[in-house]
Amino acid sequence: MTTTVIRNADWVIAWNEAAGHHFYRRGIDIVFVDDTITFVGRNYPGAADRVIDGRDRLVLPGLIDIHSHPEHEPLYRGVREEHGVRNMHMTGLYERSQAFSAPDDEARAASAEFAYCELLLSGVTSLVDISPAWDGWVDLFAKSGLRGFLAPGYASARWYLENDFELKFAWDEVRGRDGFATALALIERAARHPSGRLSGVVSPMQIENCTEDLLHESRDAARERGIPFTVHIAQSVNELQEMIRRHGKTPVQWAHKIGILGPDTILGHALFLDTHSWIRWWTKTDLALIAASGSSVAHCPTPFARYGQIMENFGDYLRAGVNMGLGTDTTPHNLVEEMRKAAVLARIAARDIETVTTSDLLHAATVGGATALMRDDLGRIAPNKKADVVLVDLTVPQMRPARDPLRSFVYHAADRAVCDVFVGGRQIVADGKVLTLDQRGAAERLAGAQRRMMEGVPRRDYRRRTAEEITPLSLPLAD
């Protein structure tokens, strides 16, 4: 048994169970024994194996990222920020995923290690990692020290393009079933991992790429195991048009009809609802269907904002009664920046500063994510909750003046002020350095992996273009 005391913390974001929200507290002690918080209050009288000085610190619950793709997104750095296809309503998803893909498991390992470091350094302690199953994934995740919700992806179809305006589908139902079986085996392995920090999420990749049968069976497999179910849905205008072409229904309406919504379902993105200004479909039911089903939404503002797309809007989803969580989806894997963007973009969409508050965003990044993962022991600093805590340094210039340290953190300092991170009572980040992984080494290997990916682009692109032709540098390169 190991007892750790954070002594006399200057500011703490503590959870009040009865009120159902976070509060500031000042000058208190936080105690954890092994992986569980046992005391939150003034002047802890007991003995401790380790005492951490809480002066000049903000202590907040570890952040929960419920949507990410560490296996490849870091490989897209410098590639995807301004890549999109105007004839596909700006999304670059289909062209990019056809032309650019992790070339090998070594690339996946470098990419994931790099992403896990970014996540830890921005205060994420729980992560939903949606990736195709790859060798070494479970071991690397376990090594990272993160609390892992591994979501091995699979699908009955894959997208392909023959031009830049029509999204096509290559169906292979056997591949979908094989992928499903592989995913369940990997989830089983994760759940049995001796660390006790890993579990799984059943993750058919995209609503439009899976047969109704595969979605049903996936949903049942999640229910039988008591684990969450997630699927990408309403992530592009093309997807919505395809679902209307097939079923006469929006993706959300179809998901409702076939019975895959529910309190254990996490909807990846759910951005292009029938009421969205880029859609303006005649129905106005999508948001109410999501809310009534109890499904959660994983909101990831960054990748969409780069295309010029925003959720309309986060505040309306909350008021409709939807449980909102946040994800990073792409690089940078910085959930604090996602909180900031989600707040600002919601206010732009609503033309109303009061549509969301910083408190709403913190709730989404902690308790909202925990609810989506069906884990009421995460995302909260209170007795009997998991000891997943983040220490923010109030003395870094971007945090000062720390009159309202959560605002300093979200709107100013973000990851620059994260100094220490504990997951299940174990210190994973110390003085801004990840103790379990090698970020610099991963960055080196990532650069090589990106070069290998780029070499494969002309073979994969539907017009045989080079990476430079598809996504030129931001400035011309002079002689």
Ligand SMILES: [Zn+2]
């Ligand atoms: Zn995604």
